[in-house]
Amino acid sequence: LRKDLRILIDGIAPAVQFRDDLVNRLQYSRSSQRGNIRELLTTLEDHQAWLSKGAQGRPVPDMTMVHDLEQVTIEHIYPLRPTAAYADPRLEKVKNHLGNLAFFSSNDNNDAANKPFDAKRDLYYKRNRVIMTRALGVLSEWTEVEFSHRQEELMTIACAVFVI
Numbered sequence: 001l002r003k004d005l006r007i008l009i010d011g012i013a014p015a016v017q018f019r020d021d022l023v024n025r026l027q028y029s030r031s032s033q034r035g036n037i038r039e040l041l042t043t044l045e046d047h048q049a050w051l052s053k054g055a056q057g058r059p060v061p062d063m064t065m066v067h068d069l070e071q072v073t074i075e076h077i078y079p080l081r082p083t084a085a086y087a088d089p090r091l092e093k094v095k096n097h098l099g100n101l102a103f104f105s106s107n108d109n110n111d112a113a114n115k116p117f118d119a120k121r122d123l124y125y126k127r128n129r130v131i132m133t134r135a136l137g138v139l140s141e142w143t144e145v146e147f148s149h150r151q152e153e154l155m156t157i158a159c160a161v162f163v164i
Contacts, residue, residue: 006164018162019155028074028096037074040158041103041132042067047161048131059161065129067103075102075133077142077150079114086116090144099151102133117142 013021026033026040046061077100078091094100104112104124112120118141126137139146 002164009164015159019159022098022155022158023151026098028076028080028101034074035069037098037101038069038072038103040098041074041101042069042072044154044157044161045103045130045132047157051157051160055160059163071105072103073105073109075104075109075112075120076100077102077117077120077136078147079116081114082116083114088143091142091147094144094147094151097147097151098154099147102136103130104128104133 022040026037028034028037043061045067046063046065047059049062050060076095078088078095079086080095082088091100108124108128112124115123117139121137121139121142125133128134128137136142
């Protein structure tokens with residue numbers, strides 16, 4: 001069954017199509033996709049231990065932490081509504097894309113609101129329980145370069161985790 005399903009998926013939706021769909025369809029600006037974004041990000045987080053050990057064999061989620069998707073909120077690394085002093089036209093174009101999204105508890109997200117990256121980094125990212133969000137705490141800035149690296153990393157991880 002797995003072999004036949006893999007052949008079918010490769011023919012209809014190869015990895016490049018999967019990546020393109022993640023980039024082009026899973027955007028925060030599409031409100032119908034927000035639940036899917038939460039599901040994707042939390043699933044990728046669940047696989048961080050497996051990924052850190054080299055991602056060998058079938059994907060193995062860490063079942064010691066459960067994410068209540070009703071309590072998980074999507075965090076914009078570059079703010080959804082930045083103040084004029086921190087607005088960046090290059091990041092405005094991609095602020096709703098996966099590379100600019102992380103997840104928080106609802107309380108942290110309300111507190112972080114539309115603060116600039118350096119404030120959120122020091123107050124929320126560095127000490128976050130979520131490994132992928134905590135990784136943002138080591139960055140000195142958030143520019144289109146960091147966005148591109150994170151976007152590519154998320155796509156690579158998604159392709160490793162979502163296999164048959």
